Amino acid sequence: MTIGTRIWAGTLLALSALGMAACAQQGVATDALVSADADEANWITHGRTYSEQRFSPLRSINAETVGDLGLAWFADMDTARGQEATPLVIDGKLYVTTAWSKVKAYDAATGQPLWEYDPQVPGETGVKVCCDVVNRGVAAWGDALFLGTLDGRLVKLDRETGAVEWEVVTVDQDRAYSITGAPRVIDGKVIIGNGGAEFGVRGYIAAYDAQDGKELWRFYTVPDGTEGDEAPQHLKAAAETWNMEALASSDAIGGGGTVWDSMAYDPDLDLLYFGVGNGSPWNRAYRSPGEDGTGEGDNLYLSSIVAVRPDTGEYVWHYQTTPGETWDYTATQHIILADLEIEGTQRKVLMQAPKNGFFYVLDRETGEFISAREYIPQNWAKGIDENGRPIFNEETRVDVTGKPALVMPGPLGGHNWHPMAFHPGEGLVYIPAFEAATVYAPEADWKPDRARGFNVGFDLGAGDLPPDLGIRREVYGTVKGKLMAWDPVAQEPRWVVEHPGPWNGGILATAGGLIFQGNSSSEFAAYNAGTGEKVWSFAAQTGVVAPPMTYSVEGEQYIAVLAGWGGAYAITADGHLINHQGPVRNVSRLLVFKLGGEAQLPPERELVSLPLDPPPSRASAETIALGKEKYARYCAVCHAPAAVGSTELPDLRRSGTLGNAQSWKAVVYDGILKDNGMVSFAPSLTEEEVQAIRAYVIQRANEDKVLEAGKAVALSTAP
Numbered sequence: 001m002t003i004g005t006r007i008w009a010g011t012l013l014a015l016s017a018l019g020m021a022a023c024a025q026q027g028v029a030t031d032a033l034v035s036a037d038a039d040e041a042n043w044i045t046h047g048r049t050y051s052e053q054r055f056s057p058l059r060s061i062n063a064e065t066v067g068d069l070g071l072a073w074f075a076d077m078d079t080a081r082g083q084e085a086t087p088l089v090i091d092g093k094l095y096v097t098t099a100w101s102k103v104k105a106y107d108a109a110t111g112q113p114l115w116e117y118d119p120q121v122p123g124e125t126g127v128k129v130c131c132d133v134v135n136r137g138v139a140a141w142g143d144a145l146f147l148g149t150l151d152g153r154l155v156k157l158d159r160e161t162g163a164v165e166w167e168v169v170t171v172d173q174d175r176a177y178s179i180t181g182a183p184r185v186i187d188g189k190v191i192i193g194n195g196g197a198e199f200g201v202r203g204y205i206a207a208y209d210a211q212d213g214k215e216l217w218r219f220y221t222v223p224d225g226t227e228g229d230e231a232p233q234h235l236k237a238a239a240e241t242w243n244m245e246a247l248a249s250s251d252a253i254g255g256g257g258t259v260w261d262s263m264a265y266d267p268d269l270d271l272l273y274f275g276v277g278n279g280s281p282w283n284r285a286y287r288s289p290g291e292d293g294t295g296e297g298d299n300l301y302l303s304s305i306v307a308v309r310p311d312t313g314e315y316v317w318h319y320q321t322t323p324g325e326t327w328d329y330t331a332t333q334h335i336i337l338a339d340l341e342i343e344g345t346q347r348k349v350l351m352q353a354p355k356n357g358f359f360y361v362l363d364r365e366t367g368e369f370i371s372a373r374e375y376i377p378q379n380w381a382k383g384i385d386e387n388g389r390p391i392f393n394e395e396t397r398v399d400v401t402g403k404p405a406l407v408m409p410g411p412l413g414g415h416n417w418h419p420m421a422f423h424p425g426e427g428l429v430y431i432p433a434f435e436a437a438t439v440y441a442p443e444a445d446w447k448p449d450r451a452r453g454f455n456v457g458f459d460l461g462a463g464d465l466p467p468d469l470g471i472r473r474e475v476y477g478t479v480k481g482k483l484m485a486w487d488p489v490a491q492e493p494r495w496v497v498e499h500p501g502p503w504n505g506g507i508l509a510t511a512g513g514l515i516f517q518g519n520s521s522s523e524f525a526a527y528n529a530g531t532g533e534k535v536w537s538f539a540a541q542t543g544v545v546a547p548p549m550t551y552s553v554e555g556e557q558y559i560a561v562l563a564g565w566g567g568a569y570a571i572t573a574d575g576h577l578i579n580h581q582g583p584v585r586n587v588s589r590l591l592v593f594k595l596g597g598e599a600q601l602p603p604e605r606e607l608v609s610l611p612l613d614p615p616p617s618r619a620s621a622e623t624i625a626l627g628k629e630k631y632a633r634y635c636a637v638c639h640a641p642a643a644v645g646s647t648e649l650p651d652l653r654r655s656g657t658l659g660n661a662q663s664w665k666a667v668v669y670d671g672i673l674k675d676n677g678m679v680s681f682a683p684s685l686t687e688e689e690v691q692a693i694r695a696y697v698i699q700r701a702n703e704d705k706v707l708e709a710g711k712a713v714a715l716s717t718a719p
C-alpha cells in the first residue's frame with residue numbers, strides 16, 4: 001500500500017476538504033476517490049464510492065418535495081440501442097457513455113453539450129456480444145477519463161476536451177472478447193475486465209498504468225492447461241478443479257469466467273473485489289467432463305467473488321457461489337461493501353445477489369461465508385450448507401443427467417447487471433430482481449464453433465414458445481420483475497414492488513429517503529425507501545434499464561438517468577408481450593430532473609411496424625427443421641427466439657429480403673450489412689443452411705400472420 005491510500009475513517013472528512021481543494025489543481029486523486037462519500041455534490045466513480053453503495057447523502061429532493069420534481073433538461077442519443085451507463089459528474093460537468101462505446105460531456109446544470117467522442121467501434125463487433133452493444137460508463141483519474149470499448153480497447157481521454165491521450169488493446173481481437181463494463185481506478189491503476197464467455201474465451205481482469213497505458217498485471221480466472229511451475233498459485237489450485245485434459249484440448253474454447261461488470265474496493269484492507277462469470281461452454285459436461293462423460297469438478301473460479309491486491313493482482317481469497325456452474329450463473333453481479341451489525345458484532349461485509357437467486361453476505365476481510373438466503377424462487381439448490389456450499393437439486397444438474405430440465409432462474413438470472421443500492425439509514429439493499437425459468441436441454445454431440453454464434457452446449461431452441469399467442473401470453477405472464485427491499489442481516493425482504501415485466505432498471509438510494517428506478521413500462525419512478533410506496537413517476541416514453549444517479553450544482557440537486565430499452569432480455573423478448581400493454585420501445589435519451597424543472601419531452605413518436613407479408617412457405621419439413629436448429633444457435637440471440645421479433649433489432653419475419661434468396665444470401669452469407677453489425681456467417685454456415693434459415697423464418701412468419709389480426713384484440717383483453 002502506498003502512502004496516500006491509507007486513509008483512516010476518522011480523517012475522512014478532513015481529507016475530503018483537502019481532496020476538494022486539490023481537485024481543482026490535479027483532478028481526481030486517490031484522496032478524493034477514497035472519500036467520495038463525503039463529496040456530496042459529485043459522483044466521481046461508477047458506484048459513487050469504492051464501496052459501490054450507490055447511496056447519495058443529498059436530501060433536498062425528498063419525500064416531502066419530490067412532488068415538485070420535473071424535467072430540467074434532456075439530451076437525445078444518436079443510437080436506438082441499449083443504454084446501461086451511469087453518468088459521472090465532476091464539478092458541474094456530466095460524462096456519460098452510450099451504445100457503441102461513445103462518450104458525451106454536458107454542462108450538468110444546463111445540458112449544454114461540451115464535447116463527444118466516438119471510438120469508431122467496427123459495426124461487425126456487434127456479433128461478438130451476447131447482450132447488446134452497451135457500455136456502462138467511464139472512470140475518472142487526474143484530469144482524464146478512461147473508457148473500455150466494445151472491441152476491447154482501453155482509451156484515455158482528456159476530461160476537458162475529449163481528446164484521446166492514449167489507447168491500448170486489452171484483448172485478443174481475433175477472439176470474441178468485448179468490453180461493456182466501466183473501468184475503476186485505484187491509485188493510478190486502471191482496472192478493466194471483459195466479456196465473451198458465451199462465445200468461447202478465457203476470462204481475466206487486468207490493470208494498466210493510468211499514465212502511459214502499460215499493462216501492469218493480468219489475473220486469469222481459469223487455468224488453460226499450460227500451468228507450469230511458474231504459474232501463479234491460484235491457477236495451480238484451480239487446475240485441481242477442472243478436467244485439465246479437456247480444457248487444454250483443441251476442442252476447448254477458453255473455459256469462460258469473464259469479469260465483465262462488478263468491482264469494489266476497500267482502501268483500509270487494500271482489497272479489490274470482482275465478480276467472475278459463467279463457464280464456456282455453459283454445459284459442464286463439455287467443458288470439464290468426468291470419467292463417465294458427465295460434468296465434474298468445481299471449475300474455479302467460475303461464478304466466484306475474488307479478492308486481490310490492486311497493486312499486484314495477487315490472489316487473496318475467493319468464494320464460489322455456484323460450484324461447477326452449468327446454467328450461466330454468473331457472479332458478475334453488483335458487489336456492495338458495508339459494515340453491518342450481525343449477531344451483536346460489527347462486521348465488514350461484502351454483499352451480492354448473483355444470478356443464481358441467493359443473496360450472499362461474506363466477511364470481506366477473509367472471504368468467510370456469513371449467510372445466504374434465496375431472494376427469488378429457485379429450484380437448482382435445496383439450500384446452502386453452513387460452509388456456504390450449495391446442496392444441489394440433482395434433477396437440475398443437466399450436465400450430469402444429460403436430460404432437459406426446467407430450471408429457475410434461467411440465464412437471465414434472479415438479478416442481472418442492473419445495479420442495486422444500499423441505504424445505510426434503512427439498512428436495506430434494493431434489488432432489481434426477476435423471476436424467469438428456462439429449459440436447459442443438453443445438446444447431443446455438441447461441437448464448439450469459434451467463428452460465430454453461441455457456444456453454450458445446450459439446444460437453445462428447445463425452450464422456444466409455440467406460435468399460439470395464448471400460450472405465449474401465459475408464459476410471459478409468469479415472467480416477473482420486482483423491486484425488492486432486502487434486509488441483509490435478517491436475510492428477508494422488508495417490502496417488494498411488483499413490476500408488470502422483468503428487466504427493470506438499476507437503482508439509486510438517497511438520504512432524502514427515496515429510491516429511484518426506471519422500468520419496462522416506460523416509467524421512471526421514486527419510492528419511499530422505508531415502505532416502497534410510489535411517491536413520484538415520470539412518463540419516459542421508453543423502457544429504462546440504466547441506473548439513475550444524483551449530483552448537485554451550486555447547491556441545487558439533480559437526478560439523472562440514461563433512458564432507453566435494450567440489453568440481453570430486451571433484444572430477445574417479444575416487446576409486445578412483456579407488459580401486456582403494447583411494445584416497449586427504445587428512445588435513447590439522457591433525462592435530468594430537478595425540483596421545479598419545467599422542460600417537456602417532444603411528443604411520443606408513433607411506432608411504425610412493417611407489414612407481416614411473407615411469401616408462402618413451400619420448403620420441406622427437413623429444410624425447415626434444419627433452419628430452426630441453425631436459427632437457434634446463430635440468430636436467436638439478436639433476433640429473438642423462434643423469430644418472434646424483438647422491438648430493438650430487425651424483425652426478420654418482416655424483412656424485405658425474406659422473399660428473395662439472393663438478397664438473403666447477400667446479407668447472411670456475403671455480409672453486405674456488416675457495418676451495421678450483421679456480419680457474414682459464411683465461416684459457420686453453408687449456403688444451404690443459410691437458405692434453410694430463410695425457409696424457417698418464412699414458416700414462422702406465415703404462422704404469425706394468421707395470428708396477427710387477432711393480436712391487438714387478444715392483448716387488450718388479457719387478464
Ligand code: CA
Pocket residue numbers: 197198277278328330
Ligand atoms: Ca453469460
